[in-house]
Amino acid sequence: xxxxxxxxxxxxxxxxxxxxxxxxxxxxxxxxxxxxxxxxxxxxxxxxxxxxxxxxxxxxxxxxxxxxxxxxxxxxxxxxxxxxxxxxxxxxxxxxxxxxxxxxxxxxxxxxxxxx
Amino acid sequence: xxxxxxxxxxxxxxxxxxxxxxxxxxxxxxxxxxxxxxxxxxxxxxxxxxxxxxxxxxxxxxxxxxxxxxxxxxxxxxxxxxxxxxxxxxxxxxxxxxxxxxxxxxxxx
Numbered sequence: 001x002x003x004x005x006x007x008x009x010x011x012x013x014x015x016x017x018x019x020x021x022x023x024x025x026x027x028x029x030x031x032x033x034x035x036x037x038x039x040x041x042x043x044x045x046x047x048x049x050x051x052x053x054x055x056x057x058x059x060x061x062x063x064x065x066x067x068x069x070x071x072x073x074x075x076x077x078x079x080x081x082x083x084x085x086x087x088x089x090x091x092x093x094x095x096x097x098x099x100x101x102x103x104x105x106x107x108x109x110x111x112x113x114x115x116x
Numbered sequence: 117x118x119x120x121x122x123x124x125x126x127x128x129x130x131x132x133x134x135x136x137x138x139x140x141x142x143x144x145x146x147x148x149x150x151x152x153x154x155x156x157x158x159x160x161x162x163x164x165x166x167x168x169x170x171x172x173x174x175x176x177x178x179x180x181x182x183x184x185x186x187x188x189x190x191x192x193x194x195x196x197x198x199x200x201x202x203x204x205x206x207x208x209x210x211x212x213x214x215x216x217x218x219x220x221x222x223x224x225x
Binding site for chain 1: 147148150152157158159160161162165205209212213214215216217218
């Protein structure tokens with residue numbers, strides 16, 4: 001149990017375009033979903049926390065107008081990178097909690113975004 | 117806020133040996149300490165966790181110990197195998213989860 005999927009797994013886009021990444025909890029209801037960014041050989045950096053049906057809470061330094069997060073249902077959250085630039089290229093990972101308590105997070109497989 | 121330090125950053129062991137990774141945290145309110153294994157190009161996978169009311173937890177070849185007084189916790193892997201090679205992250209949580217910098221473990225056959 002506790003499976004989280006992400007789509008797409010890899011995406012390449014041109015500078016200036018927007019990219020949407022989906023995160024789904026497949027076998028449980030995720031009351032809270034988290035979005036992380038990971039640079040090569042570095043740790044996970046929390047970008048934002050979203051609760052179903054409410055606005056996401058962004059970490060300091062993360063532009064909410066650039067990284068749009070929607071958590072419309074208990075099984076789906078989306079991250080949209082708007083007007084992407086090469087510096088937005090990174091590995092984006094979502095996680096979900098809600099099955100066994102707020103602390104336990106289950107991670108998706110990640111999405112590799114490359115902006116040309 | 118919480119600050120988690122993890123050591124060592126890289127660890128190389130011979131197959132069959134034990135591996136130990138250590139983490140310290142700063143916020144005494146943290147009460148949940150998971151360990152994640154991340155393979156190249158994949159998301160982190162929870163391998164074991166411990167809560168603040170427990171001092172030690174074991175799951176087959178993996179064990180975690182917690183010293184609340186000293187605010188440190190450790191991951192122990194015994195009888196290491198090549199497939200244990202990955203990056204391991206510790207984390208500490210009281211609401212928000214904060215991750216250590218990661219340890220790249222290499223198990224040589």
